[in-house]
Amino acid sequence: MQLSCPMPKMDYDRITLGHGGGGTLTNRLLEQGVFDILGNEILDTHHDGAVFHMNGMMAFSTDSFVVSPIFFPGGDIGELAVNGTVNDLAMCGAKPQYLSLSFIIEEGFLVEDFWRILCSIKDACQRAGVKIVTGDTKVVENGKGDQIFINTSGVGIIEPKAQIRMDRVKAGDVIIVSNVVASHGIAIMSVREGLQFESDILSDTQPLNHVVTAMIDEFGDHIHLLKDPTRGGIASVLNEIVRDINLGIHLDEKQIPIDSQVKGACEILGLDPLYVANEGIFIAIVDARFAEDIVSQLKKNEACEHATIIGQIVPDHPRQVVMRSGIGGKRVVNMLVGEQLPRIC
Amino acid sequence: MKYVNEYRDEELAQSYIKKIKDTVTRKWNIMEVCGGQTHSLVKNGILDLLPNEVNMIHGPGCPVCVTPIHLIDKAIYLAEEKGVTLCSYGDMLRVPGSSRSLLDAKAQGADVRILYSPLEAVTLAQQNPEKEVVFFAVGFETTAPANAMSVVQAKQMGVKNYSILTSHVLVPPAIEAVMNDEDSVIHGFLAAGHVCTIMGISEYGPLVEKYKIPIVVTGFEPVDLLQGIYMTVKQLESGKYVLENQYSRVVQAKGNLKAIEMINEVFNVQDRVWRGIGPIPESGYEVKAEYEAYNANIRFNVQIEEAEENKSCIAGQVLKGIKKPFECPEFGKKCKPEFPLGAPMVSSEGACAAYYHFNRATENISA
Numbered sequence: 001m002q003l004s005c006p007m008p009k010m011d012y013d014r015i016t017l018g019h020g021g022g023g024t025l026t027n028r029l030l031e032q033g034v035f036d037i038l039g040n041e042i043l044d045t046h047h048d049g050a051v052f053h054m055n056g057m058m059a060f061s062t063d064s065f066v067v068s069p070i071f072f073p074g075g076d077i078g079e080l081a082v083n084g085t086v087n088d089l090a091m092c093g094a095k096p097q098y099l100s101l102s103f104i105i106e107e108g109f110l111v112e113d114f115w116r117i118l119c120s121i122k123d124a125c126q127r128a129g130v131k132i133v134t135g136d137t138k139v140v141e142n143g144k145g146d147q148i149f150i151n152t153s154g155v156g157i158i159e160p161k162a163q164i165r166m167d168r169v170k171a172g173d174v175i176i177v178s179n180v181v182a183s184h185g186i187a188i189m190s191v192r193e194g195l196q197f198e199s200d201i202l203s204d205t206q207p208l209n210h211v212v213t214a215m216i217d218e219f220g221d222h223i224h225l226l227k228d229p230t231r232g233g234i235a236s237v238l239n240e241i242v243r244d245i246n247l248g249i250h251l252d253e254k255q256i257p258i259d260s261q262v263k264g265a266c267e268i269l270g271l272d273p274l275y276v277a278n279e280g281i282f283i284a285i286v287d288a289r290f291a292e293d294i295v296s297q298l299k300k301n302e303a304c305e306h307a308t309i310i311g312q313i314v315p316d317h318p319r320q321v322v323m324r325s326g327i328g329g330k331r332v333v334n335m336l337v338g339e340q341l342p343r344i345c
Numbered sequence: 346m347k348y349v350n351e352y353r354d355e356e357l358a359q360s361y362i363k364k365i366k367d368t369v370t371r372k373w374n375i376m377e378v379c380g381g382q383t384h385s386l387v388k389n390g391i392l393d394l395l396p397n398e399v400n401m402i403h404g405p406g407c408p409v410c411v412t413p414i415h416l417i418d419k420a421i422y423l424a425e426e427k428g429v430t431l432c433s434y435g436d437m438l439r440v441p442g443s444s445r446s447l448l449d450a451k452a453q454g455a456d457v458r459i460l461y462s463p464l465e466a467v468t469l470a471q472q473n474p475e476k477e478v479v480f481f482a483v484g485f486e487t488t489a490p491a492n493a494m495s496v497v498q499a500k501q502m503g504v505k506n507y508s509i510l511t512s513h514v515l516v517p518p519a520i521e522a523v524m525n526d527e528d529s530v531i532h533g534f535l536a537a538g539h540v541c542t543i544m545g546i547s548e549y550g551p552l553v554e555k556y557k558i559p560i561v562v563t564g565f566e567p568v569d570l571l572q573g574i575y576m577t578v579k580q581l582e583s584g585k586y587v588l589e590n591q592y593s594r595v596v597q598a599k600g601n602l603k604a605i606e607m608i609n610e611v612f613n614v615q616d617r618v619w620r621g622i623g624p625i626p627e628s629g630y631e632v633k634a635e636y637e638a639y640n641a642n643i644r645f646n647v648q649i650e651e652a653e654e655n656k657s658c659i660a661g662q663v664l665k666g667i668k669k670p671f672e673c674p675e676f677g678k679k680c681k682p683e684f685p686l687g688a689p690m691v692s693s694e695g696a697c698a699a700y701y702h703f704n705r706a707t708e709n710i711s712a
Contacts, residue, residue, distance in 0.1 A: 327358035329390020331703040337682040
């Protein structure tokens with residue numbers, strides 16, 4: 001990435017309060033950094049806000065990113081900030097188009113690291129096919145932040161065939177998970193100060209919009225609901241779903257795909273993978289008649305090669321997620337209480 | 346995961362369930378001492394798979410749950426008033442003291458940290474010589490060697506700003522306390538495999554003889570637990586009471602001699618108060634006099650008044666196995682993991698939390 005994205009020569013190597021002050025330093029940082037690398041016809045107008053046309057039903061979403069550490073195996077805070085909002089829009093059945101990008105930077109932050117994050121944002125935008133069209137940069141005193149925080153918001157047009165709504169979920173629907181669970185949380189954990197352990201585990205952060213668009217194109221309104229199980233893991237997302245519908249969920253523990261290294265790390269750390277964060281998978285609740293075909297189509301995509309049916313919407317035990325354990329027992333899977341691991345995204 | 350997956354095998358697990366069903370003829374109350382075993386029983390749905398005759402009673406083996414309130418208050422006081430960096434395991438930070446938890450204190454500005462090992466606390470002390478670093482050393486015999494090691498290491502490295510606040514408890518005296526309780530209805534015990542990995546099994550033979558009860562040293566995976574339960578039921582049905590070791594792939598009769606040596610170097614046995622249960626003679630460890638410079642109790646000499654438990658919490662009865670968590674009127678109502686009335690609702694090893702998380706509505710499960 002560094003080769004394709006060389007840092008321009010700058011006469012400062014750390015961000016200072018002046019870079020957030022709105023004066024010449026801010027302008028230089030924007031012109032030499034942000035505008036230069038992320039520029040496009042809308043951003044380049046340098047207006048107070050972005051002005052653009054949108055036709056049709058829209059989705060709008062926002063997310064803030066405070067992950068620690070900011071560089072982690074498989075990604076960094078910049079890539080995460082783009083993918084996070086892109087995926088939230090994709091879960092609405094929208095084609096993400098325009099994003100806003102705001103930084104809160106701690107005084108003293110290395111310009112080189114800021115540049116690295118900008119490059120990563122650029123790459124992530126290209127991969128997802130979205131544009132940064134407006135933004136903001138603020139700097140806080142040393143000790144008042146933690147390196148860098150990012151907020152992104154985004155808009156997208158709802159795909160014509162998408163009919164994705166909570167009220168479309170019905171008994172008998174099948175629950176699909178698009179890939180292995182718990183990779184992001186464990187990747188972060190593996191490099192957390194005081195916890196480091198050696199592994200090849202990478203965060204799964206990636207844009208899901210292309211694969212979701214293809215799925216909606218092919219299967220249209222047979223896709224009833226989409227959710228990305230970030231913080232709180234798949235357990236929390238499934239509980240959010242049953243909380244909103246008067247139905248239950250039945251899960252099969254044996255079917256839930258998980259990488260063996262991630263599983264091992266969860267064992268050692270005493271974490272339940274159902275509650276560990278993900279950043280590059282989704283849960284789809286679909287018409288049972290098409291579930292197998294949807295899984296087959298998903299599996300063709302590298303991002304979803306372990307797509308699997310993990311459960312079903314059932315009329316029994318409304319508002320509860322019940323899982324058949326690996327040995328044939330049953331347990332209730334509840335919402336995550338408190339934090340399993342803070343600042344995961 | 347080799348040596349783990351085999352013990353989660355459905356077919357094998359079901360074969361033990363069948364054996365238990367084929368063997369049992371009457372009701373038996375079996376206590377699993379360790380909270381880790383309680384957690385596994387509930388998480389894997391084993392309680393619902395067992396025949397009604399086998400009644401699992403969840404013992405006091407959750408170290409966080411039995412740590413007295415006044416020690417938590419003391420830890421909070423040290424962090425807030427003495428300005429120490431207070432470190433402990435995650436669960437410990439969530440347990441309510443008389444008014445607040447360590448996490449509440451952290452939110453209000455105290456320097457409270459979650460660590461996975463006391464040795465990290467020694468490093469923290471070494472890197473911050475201007476700060477006093479205290480590790481809140483809770484646990485059964487399993488965590489004692491590492492806590493002892495941290496003290497020995499601090500001494501060897503000349504780290505003078507490190508000390509431990511000890512709340513170490515021991516399993517065999519807890520089994521005695523349970524058996525001596527006049528309300529006790531226990532017929533047999535699953536002893537905690539990890540504790541025996543450290544200490545060996547020699548302490549349990551005399552208990553078997555004294556109380557004429559079977560004790561089976563048992564592991565934590567579903568097949569371990571089912572095999573341990575089967576071994577206990579088989580003994581009970583044939584009128585036997587002997588000490589058996591289900592977890593022989595890990596537990597050696599003499600235990601881990603190096604670990605025991607480390608414990609004996611730093612700790613001696615003394616009386617301890619168990620939250621919810623009360624004082625039990627010779628039931629815990631305290632730092633020996635020769636290491637008193639590393640004993641936070643002595644280093645800071647803080648006197649904290651004994652605090653009262655929340656009156657509506659029946660933790661004592663739950664920890665002694667007299668009541669099931671759901672028999673508490675506040676279970677899942679006023680008492681939830683987000684705002685616990687008592688410690689068993691906090692720790693992942695606590696019986697109430699285990700029931701709340703995995704088994705809250707067993708009677709409703711029909712999927």
